[in-house]
Amino acid sequence: MEWINSSSSSVQEKQQQQQEENEGEMMAVEGLYTKVMTDEQMELLRKQIAVYAMICEQLVDMHKSFSAQYDIAGMRLGNPYLDPFMASGGQKITARQRWTPTPVQLQILERVYDECSGNPGKQKILDITTELAHHGQISETNVYNWFQNRRARIKRKQSGVPSNTTESEAKKHVMSKKNTTLESIQSFENPTTRISENNIYFQSPNIGMEQMIGKMDAGMVFSPLPHWQMDRYDMLG
Amino acid sequence: MEWINSSSSSVQEKQQQQQEENEGEMMAVEGLYTKVMTDEQMELLRKQIAVYAMICEQLVDMHKSFSAQYDIAGMRLGNPYLDPFMASGGQKITARQRWTPTPVQLQILERVYDECSGNPGKQKILDITTELAHHGQISETNVYNWFQNRRARIKRKQSGVPSNTTESEAKKHVMSKKNTTLESIQSFENPTTRISENNIYFQSPNIGMEQMIGKMDAGMVFSPLPHWQMDRYDMLG
DNA sequence: GTTGTATGAATGAAGG
């Protein structure tokens, strides 16, 4: 069978339509459509899985030790870690993963925003999309999101931008991509239990069970359905 | 920096297959190279991660039982670990304000979603809630909203998407996501050791540790270096 | 190459 064959399945049926030469996440392969994933994304996924694999393994080892004897000393689950896989090849490209309005589009959007007091109707969005499409690849969803975000962010600014940046959208800085994977995993939520240092999982050969559990309970939550798997849906018809 | 270190564990050992150039499924886009992945592949990966998450969670639960029973001091030999960041703000201590499904919960939800064709009855929701409660804080409303949103969003995605013919065929390859979810994962690498029954992981909130370990040693072993990164990897024949 | 920031997108929840 074909590995690279277009299909749909997964939680949401999907089928692409729209722009075919869109360089976004879709591309044609032998006449079929497929999603594109960058090395970076793959790397990330790979790491997530690896992290789980490691944790599962350690937990199992731990259990074995327990079962065998309450030999605490045997608690040493890990040992020196080796690098299972790291150096990813070359991840140069970055297929566009997110739409970015062109200056022209932005200008039009802002103009319309003022005209509509920030809330254009569905039909209006469709019209706008059509017009913007003349200036670059775009979809209704993009427009919809743009207005959505615009409203939310303007509102936030007005209602005060107190130094209260600890909560809203101006704080958490997920640093460089290198740490992103772990960061995203451990700090997904619940800041009170998050570990301050990155690499908590690997900073030492032996990780305390308590810590691990902490991570599981609090931070081991990750985006279940990677957004890039989803299609860019066109907001309703 | 090193991400994953491992020594000599069954699972990770295999991850060693250094990733090379993976010329395999690459294609040129605007002069750049990218990897390609189908929806099925993505779905599969996502599920793999989810299963790991679930296993980890259960292992942790088990561990907790053990700890409680024997109250082994050695377990916390680690470092108490204090969070240096908690002091400043003060309000961030408050837990999250909105429910976020854990991977396990999500997996269950999706399974139920398929079973109920997206519309579980009131009683069903109650049942689900009860079960999900074993994996984290949750309320009926959460479940209700989840289904509500899911239906709406799936629908939206489907709209504007001319149904396609590739679907029926493609589905065969991956799974109808109902009972095959785990199967596909289990048999990912080693079909001979796969579990014959589906949903073995979910038959009850707690499954025996031995079983789980069995799964890990036998069926849960998958190519650490995602097949889609290997050259010409042939997924099942 | 890192760190900070602006902003596109995902999603739980609320309102109608």
Next chain:
DNA sequence: CCTTCATTCATACAAC
């Protein structure tokens, strides 16, 4: 059910 909001995640890009 549908639309909208609020919050958060993640990425593109600028600034260092």
